Amino acid sequence: MKTIKVLPLAIMGVVVGIVISVLLVITRTLPVQASAESSDIDNLYIFFLGFSGIIFGIVVLFLLVSVYRFRARPNDEREGDNLHGITWLEVVWTVIPFVIVVLCAIGGLMVLRSGDVEAQARTSGQQIHVLGYQFGWKYGYLNQDINLKDQQTLVLPVNEPVIFELESQDVIHSFWVPAWRMQMNATPGQVNKVSTTPTKIGTYDIVCAYLCGVGHTGMNTSLPGSIIPKVRVVSKSDFDAWITQQKAEAAKAAESATAQTTTGSAG
Numbered sequence: 001m002k003t004i005k006v007l008p009l010a011i012m013g014v015v016v017g018i019v020i021s022v023l024l025v026i027t028r029t030l031p032v033q034a035s036a037e038s039s040d041i042d043n044l045y046i047f048f049l050g051f052s053g054i055i056f057g058i059v060v061l062f063l064l065v066s067v068y069r070f071r072a073r074p075n076d077e078r079e080g081d082n083l084h085g086i087t088w089l090e091v092v093w094t095v096i097p098f099v100i101v102v103l104c105a106i107g108g109l110m111v112l113r114s115g116d117v118e119a120q121a122r123t124s125g126q127q128i129h130v131l132g133y134q135f136g137w138k139y140g141y142l143n144q145d146i147n148l149k150d151q152q153t154l155v156l157p158v159n160e161p162v163i164f165e166l167e168s169q170d171v172i173h174s175f176w177v178p179a180w181r182m183q184m185n186a187t188p189g190q191v192n193k194v195s196t197t198p199t200k201i202g203t204y205d206i207v208c209a210y211l212c213g214v215g216h217t218g219m220n221t222s223l224p225g226s227i228i229p230k231v232r233v234v235s236k237s238d239f240d241a242w243i244t245q246q247k248a249e250a251a252k253a254a255e256s257a258t259a260q261t262t263t264g265s266a267g
């Protein structure tokens with residue numbers, strides 16, 4: 001009966017898998033890291049990718065070697081050997097994936113807590129209401145003394161925690177800023193919270209990560225034809241100036257609305 005040497009092949013599979021993972025990490029450039037959480041998320045991604053690469057290497061190597069080694073010669077009509085399980089091998093391929101999945105779950109829980117769970121407890125920082133709609137986002141600045149609602153642009157100060165409260169007025173959207181490695185669903189009838197701390201001044205893409213209708217691609221600022229503005233992270237002083245300007249504009253709009261009503265009722 002033909003056999004293959006399992007251990008050397010498994011070791012080769014591990015080596016091939018590590019090479020594949022390293023190549024993927026080097027060649028697939030991740031977006032710029034622009035939040036306090038992003039390096040942890042990237043490390044988690046590399047950790048998952050490493051395990052996936054190793055398992056891929058082992059499985060594919062065993063597959064290719066088995067196909068070659070146990071192939072039928074021309075005119076060989078005999079039946080193959082009848083095998084009834086190999087207990088130690090079955091234990092190995094159950095225990096190893098179990099340990100890997102548990103490790104990934106622990107890693108994921110530890111990293112994601114910083115963005116999701118801590119958002120519930122956070123009290124300092126900018127509180128932003130994000131309303132998803134077909135097809136765009138509206139932002140409300142909840143901790144400004146007058147509530148700036150329905151802002152079309154998201155402008156935030158650098159190095160200050162932000163708590164997003166996400167809702168949707170129609171279908172499920174998903175608010176994703178790749179540079180912050182932050183994504184959260186905007187669901188009708190429910191408020192989802194997520195927190196991040198932008199650490200780099202700049203302009204970053206916003207992507208809706210759920211297919212939400214015909215205008216869905218318009219909600220991705222990295223694509224040509226996008227109909228929404230990107231998020232802007234600015235210095236604290238620029239942020240304060242922007243808020244003052246928005247408040248002035250809101251006050252002016254309210255004033256002219258009142259004037260119109262007054263004129264309307266007088267006439």
Ligand SMILES: [Cu+2]
Nearest residue numbers: 173208212219
């Ligand atoms: Cu959407």
